[in-house]
Amino acid sequence: MNKRYSVFCIIWLVCVQAFSQTKDSVVHTPITAWQINQYATNKTQVAMDTMHATFFETMPNARLSDYKLDLGAFGSPAFSLKFTPLSTQPFFYHAFESSSARPNTMLIYNTPRPYTELYYSGAQYQQQQVSVLHTQNYSKDLNIGARLHYYKTMGEYTPQSYSGKHIAPWVAYNGSRFSLYFKYAFNSYVYDVNGGILDDSLISKKNFIMSLQNASSHITNHNAHSTIKWNISKKPMYRDSSSIALYSYPVALGYSLRHTSYSFNYTHTNLPTNWYTKTLWDTIQTLDTNRVSQTENVFFVELSGKNSSITHHSVFAAAYQYNHSYMRNYDFSYPHEFSNSVYINADCDFEVPSHDVKLEYNHSYFVWGDYANDNIANLKLTKSIDYSIDKTIEVSADYSYTNAKPRNMYSRYISNHYNWDNNFTEQQIHHISFVALMPAYNTSITISKYYLKQYLYFNTKGTIMQADEPAQAFVASLNKETKLWKFLLNNSLLLQTNSTSGLDYPVWATYNSIAFRNVFYKKLIDTYIGLEALYYPKYNVPQYNTALNTFTQQFDKEIGDFPHVNAFISIKYKPIRCMVSYTGLYASLFGKQFTALHYPQQSGYVSFAVSWLFYN
Helix, strand or coil: CHHHHHHHHHHHHHHHHHHHCCCHHHHCCCCEEEEECCCCCCEEEECCCCHHHHHHHHCCCCCHHHCEEECCCCCCCEEECCCCCCCCCCHHHHHHHHHCCCHHHCCEEECCCCEEEEEEEEECCCEEEEEEEEEEEEECCEEEEEEEEEEEECCCCCCCCEEEEEEEEEEEEECCCEEEEEEEEEEEEEEECCCCECCHHHHHCCCCCECCCCEEEEEEEEEEEEEEEEECCCCCCCCCCCCCCCCCCCEEEEEEEEEEEEEEEEEEECCCHHHHCCCCCCCCEEEEEEEEEEEEEEEEEEEEEECCCCEEEEEEEEEEEEEEEEEECCCCEEEEEEEEEEEEEEEEEEEEHHHCEEEEEEEEEEEEECCCCCEEEEEEEEEEEECCCCCEEEEEEEEEEEEECCCHHHCEEECCCCEEECCCCCEEEEEEEEEEEEHHHCEEEEEEEEEEECCEEECCCCCEEECCCCEEEEEEEEEEEEEECCEEEEEEEEEEEECCCCCCCCCEEEEEEEEEEEEECCCCEEEEEEEEEEEECCECCCEEECCCCEEECCCCCCECCEEEEEEEEEEEECCEEEEEEEECHHHHHHCCCEEECCEECCCCEEEEEEEEEEEC
16 A cells, blocks of 8 residues: 555656646757767767657667567567677676666766656566666766666566666766766676476467576676876867867876676576486586676877868877686686786877768777787778758768687686686687768668678587688668658668578568657647567577576577567656557467577566656
């Protein structure tokens, strides 16, 4: 009774606050959001308050529009339908990377008044989440804020509870004499691991027998970036009073401290007898602990200049990198491993405003230490072309090259289930991409080509492998947003091929959404009613490896050739935004299919979300 009364009081306060605000107090909000690069030499504005996208970005579920799928519950492990080489992050974190808070994607705000956003959503299977964002400017140059995000669910297939916590504070100061930026992100995931169903034929039965009944995992991630710069010239370059651009220092000295750590704990006790007799790769007691950390001390010099034809920002840095890893299982601890390296980095961008051309270059080379001769480079050229009086097309060509040794647990790993000690050579990845943006037609085209040599992948048994033969991959995507009267359509097509021997991806996939928008009551109430769907043909969908907490390849069964469909209704009135969605519409109407091997789709469920904006 007390909970119901509290919820009623909160809803009543929200409604009173919303109706008490005037139209002008919520329509014209001069708040802007920005992304800042790693050395804080430039920033890019990010659009805010796109109703439908905002809600689905806040949801801890994988977004269909990003060609990503999860195991069905809030915050459950997710994988991508789009070809992506294995990253250098610990493999046990890949399944949660898309839902985590990260300093390089955190936003900095410019707001004359304190800004707060409260968000709550609830759904079947005790799915709940709460998100709070607060930020304010103490001056035009100083912005401070924090985002807190918590969610949990019991899941449909017992045991399948998930809970996640994300804490992300920041401080950003950009002054005429010095600049200071601090970003920190904490991510925590605690969840039961049920291993999927024993036999896919059981999908027609009401009660599933899950593979694991007493297994659970806990993953934590700390990610902190701090940068400080001192202007040693007489005065900074010009910056406009509206804070659209950062202060640029002709000559500046800087220091950056970056720290990232990951930990993964996997426990498994008292295995069911009927399952244990069939699989002899486990023991009665499992307690795997894996920890990885990296700390970088970066000293740099910033040089900036501007004349009638060109503007440039250049950063030259020297950095010391320290890595540490620790692994143990139930009855054995592997010795701590440490590595030390020194690398140099150049980060430059040149812009010619008269020709709308921008060139960006970043290159890191490890000159000493355990990772000596590792080489990472990126070159990007962007050009805006006017092909009509008010129409432009922005094209960019990007080339990146990576030649680096596999690090930490990719080379050596020990647990209750897996044990490898590899002497891998450098992995080489060439990536060429072409992007065309046509804002007048809300259209974007992306074409990518990968050339891989000695690339890493997990085989069907969950062991990390290095390919002997080179491989290629081609990825192309087309995205089009269309407005027809009051209908908004978002259509996207993905085409891809790859010659890798140990990886499989769908040759095509398509995402489509349609929404009917209506604005009424003096243009104060904005509503959307729509559907979204993701469809792809059958292919060898990856399997979820519980002991490694990652998706590995399987070639036993193809899954696909059915849509994932969600329906939604969103309403915005002044500072309040509400949404009701139905997830898994196709599964409810036509029966279950599998998202990943042994993991059936979750039954359709209704979720409700409300967001309340304070701008005082």
